[in-house]
Amino acid sequence: MxxxxxxxxxxxxxxxxxxxxxxxxxxxxxxxxxxxxxxxxxxxxxxxxxxxxxxxxxxxxxxxxxxxxxxxxxxxxxxxxxxxQIGEVTVTGANKKRVEGITTIDPVIIRRIPGANAGIENIIKTLPGVYSNNELSTSYAVRGGNYDDNLVYVNEIEVYRPFLIRSGQQEGLSFTNTDMVEAVDFSAGGFQSKYGDKMASVLDITYRNPTKFKAGLEASLLGGSLTVEGVSKNQKWNNITGVRYRDNSLLVNSQETETNFRPTFFDVQSMVNFNASAKWQFSFLGNISQNRYNYQPLTRQTNFGTIDEPIALLVFYEGQENDEYLTMFGAGKAVYQYNEKNKLKFIASGYHTQEQEHYDILAQYRLGEVDSNIGSETFGDVFFTRGVGSQLNHARNNLDALIFNAEVKGFHEVSEKSQVEWGIKYTREDIRDRIVEWEVIDSAGFSLPNPELDYINDQPYNPYTGPLAPFQSVRATNFTVINRFSGYAQWNYRGKIGSHQYWLNAGIRGHQWQVLDRNENGKSQVVFSPRTQFALKPNWQKDMVFRFSLGMYHQPPFYRELRGNDGIVNPNVKAQQSVHLVLSNDYSFKLWDRPFKLISEAYYKHFTDVNKYTIDNVRIRYQANNDAEAYAYGFDARLNGEFVPGTESWFSFGYLKTEENQDGKGFIARPTDQRLKFGILFQDYMPNIPNVKLYLNLVYNTGLPGGSPAYADPYEYQLRLNDYRRADAGFSYIFKDESLTSSKKWLQPFSEFSLGFEIFNLFNNQNAITNTWVRDVYTKTQYGIPNYMTTRVFNLKLIARL
The missing domain is CATH 2.60.40.1120 (Carboxypeptidase-like, regulatory domain)
Structure with a gap:
């Protein structure tokens, strides 16, 4: 030695x-x-x-x-x-992402940009084609897809989210720990065969491989995190570990419903790397996450109507909701580099989740007219009651799921211009699920029976003689096992057409699966998905890359897609399939002697064997019968660059139209038909005080279909929610970071130290996530009362890194 x-x-x-x-x-x-x-x-x-x-x-x-x-x-x-090699066609680093149509996001931006649920998803929601109208949720929809249509990888390992979560305020923490991230890549469609079997998007995250000791601390009124990383003395071992805690009370208490709310969201993640030799490297990624959601609503008052006829809904609650989600995840990865041009990867992972959703909540309401006389002593109070009623919701839902994956990947450099990639994967999903939930509604003393039952109810004029049934009821017990085999092969090639350079990717995916259920076993099903990408960089004075993507994308059903509205599993649900066509242009240029980039994409998708669904907050319920077809088309654009020297900002625009046709009834808007989207992410600093920095995160989305009752026929009831408008602002005083040094002794140990002040929902916009439907038996009117999200909230944030 x-x-x-x-x-x-x-x-x-x-x-x-x-x-x-x-x-x-x-x-x-x-x-x-x-x-x-x-x-x-x-x-x-x-x-x-x-x-x-x-x-x-x-x-x-x-x-x-x-x-x-x-x-x-x-x-x-x-x-x-x-x-x-000419400029941007070098297929490495940023240029490889450019020809593949991948959006790369700087982890520093992710950590600094404010948001009620700050993190990677918070930034993705500012990109064109990405939709979310729920600041408490990490879920997002892309180009007409839903929350289940997106792939998420961490270090090439697919990750999952809990099954039973119904609302964004129950989610707590995203799987991804932002403080551990090295790189973030995102594709909104037209992605390669090496990525899995989903129809919407890919989020590919890489965690850091530590090279020296570092530590970081973040603390705010919403919780905190601690991250530590280090390397062994012989440099062969390294580890990065993160601990996070979150409490959403600050946000939820800003809503109209007064509650006793005691949530705890906690997780620990750790990644260990071992460089055994020049040829072998090993790593392990582990995660334990526990969400405890104890919710006891007390009262609520929502004012709506018009200036001339203001109306209010007053609700008094009894009961509580106790939910718990315990998830454990572990994955091992081995990389064998047997020579400079050939590499194999072996990946195995396991995901175990135990979830319970127990609640009994009685809501007793008054619907009445509001005193709008400013000089009145009862101004703002309800002085005339139009209707009264009650609603009792009950659930005893429990789920236990174990998912195992084993995978082998290969990368072979055939020549300097040509590479071949392939992979084979086995997946086993074992789910045990019990659903017991029902809802009883009583309006002015008359119990409202299930609207799906075939009978005539004309109370109070005639006595009701139909069956006694709750307004909604789902009861089922499912023991389901799904075995899957999937694989892919793709070829990459770089060449020239005259003085112009091009890049070609062609590949195919295959997927075979069978659903085994205690009630009925499904048949074995097989699908194949060919995909291709072509990128051209003309030898022009202007720095442009043109891309064309065409492919078929199958989405074999996951457990949620197998379970119908009645809670029963249909083991023969087919894979939804879509054809993607994407045309895009990437233009890099300089403005004010600073780098800028304009990316524009036009796309069209055609869907068949569509599994129709409804969305309530973030809960998706499928019909599990593949009885629809659909389409989506649109245009996305993003301009990003240094609008302020030394900082990256961007402006996004998206237009989308997506419709579906069930059983030949005609095309109507899909639940994710977001027509217009504007997003702004902006960074600035004071020229005279560069330590003071400003961060803005603004999103505007037009309203989605989703305002109608869950039981309504969508062909007769295409009500939309109001537009979603959200602005979050952050102000930070940077004592020290990579660009600002300090001579103060107490700052010497730190590589970064800052104190920030954040304002969520800066303009206090009222954004609705769903409607609560209340009946007035006297006027035979049904009112849709919006369920508003969070109001303006203030937060303090401390960041310290060694």
Whole structure:
């Protein structure tokens, strides 16, 4: 040991992005950089040695060093692109994402931009084509899809969200720990075959591979997080661990319903990496998350109507809701780099969730006219009652799910211009689910029976003689096992047409599955999904890339899609399928001597075997019968760049139209038919006081179908919610960060230290997520009373990183 030393570091390209698969050699010894560009190599001490850094897409670089015995030396070289490669077509780093149509998001932006549910999803919601009207939820819909149509990966491992969650305020924490993130890539459609079987989008997240000790702390009125990372003395082991706690009381207490609300959302994540040799690397990612949601509503008053005829709904509650979600996740990954051009990956993961949803809530309401006389002593109070009634909701839902995945992936560099990728995966899903939930509604003393029963009810004129049944009732017990085999193969090629360069990707996915249920076993089903992408960079003075994507995307049903409105599993639900056509342009330019980029995309999707669904808050209920077809088309644009020197901001616009046709009845709007979307993410600072920084997050969405009662026939009731308008602002005083240094002694240990003040819902807009439907038996009128989201809320935030 006394005659050796160690050299390590991160290899970057000209864009300061890490380069994977760089070969580092000293004589006969060698190693290869990992996905984060990190390498580690033992060399002889007291001897001048030559390190060689080589990669097929970069110029070879050599460095001579002499180290003392047992010395640790950090060397971070920057490699230049080969001369024969023209600018943006080098298929590495940022340029690879560019030709693939991938949006790359800086993790620093994710941490700093304010939001009621800050994190990766908070930023994604500002992108074109991405919709959400619930600031308490991490769920989002993309280009006409729903919340279940999106793929999420962390370090190439697919992650899942709990099954039973009905509202955004129950979600708590996203799976992804923002403080552990190294890179975030997002595709809104037309993605490659290597990504899984979903129809809407891909969110691909990479966690950091630590190279030295670091620690970070964040604390606010909504909770806090602690992250620690470090490396072993011999540099072979490293670990990053994050602990998070969140309490949504500050946000939920701003809503109209007064509650006793005691939520706790807590999770621990840890990733361990072991660099066994130049050829073998191992990693493990583990997560334990517990959400306890104890909710006891007390009262609520919602004012609506017009200036001339103001109306109010007063509700008095009894009972409570006790929900708990305990999820455990573990994944192991091994990478075998058997030479510079060939690599294998072995991945195994397990996900276990135990969920309970227990509630008994009695709501007794008054619907009445409001005293609008400003000079009156009872101004704002209800002085005339139009109707009274009550509603009792009951649930005893329990779910236990175990999901196991085993996967092998291969990457082979056939030549400098051609690569082949493939993968084979086995998945087993074992779900045990009990559903017992019902709702009883009484209006002015008359019990309202189930609207789906075939009878005539004309109370109080004639006595009711039909069956006694609750207004809504679902009872089922399901033991379901799903076995899946899936795989893909794709080919990447880079070439020239004259002086113009192009990039081609062609691939196919296959998926076979069978549903086994205690009531009925389903038949074995198989689908194939061919996909292709083509990117062209003309040899023009203007820096442009044109992309074309065409492919078929199947979505074999997950457990939620198998379960119908009655709670019963239909094991023969077919895979929904869609054809994607995407045309896009990527234009990079300089304005005011600063970099900017304009990305525009036009797309069309045609869906068949559609599994119709309804959305209530974030809960999706499927009909599980594949009896519809649909389409979606639209246009997205995003302009991003340094509007303020040294900061990245962007402006987004999206237009979408999506409709579905059930059993030939005609096309109507889908539940995610968001017509217009505007998003702004803006960063600024005071020129005279650069330590003070401003962050703005603004979103505007036109209203969605979803204002009608859940039991209504959508062909007769196409009511839309009001437009969604949201503005969050953050102000931070940066004592120290990567761009601002400080001579103060107490700041020396910190790499970043800041104190922030955040305003959520800056303009105090009233955004509705659903409607509560109340009946007035005297006028035979049914009123839709909006359920509003959070109002204006203030928050303090402290960030400290070593």
């Amino acid at each position: 006394a005659q050796t030393a160690r050299v390590k570091g991160v290899i970057l390209d000209e864009f300061n992005l890490p380069i994977e698969n760089v070969t580092v050699k000293v004589g006969d010894k060698g190693t290869v950089t990992n996905a984060n560009g990190f390498y580690f190599l033992e060399i002889s001490a007291n001897t001048k040695v030559t390190l060689t850094f080589s990669h097929v897409s970069f110029k070879k670089t050599t460095v001579e060093i002499t180290l003392k015995p047992n010395e640790d030396y950090e060397l971070n070289p920057v490699l230049s692109s080969k001369v024969e």
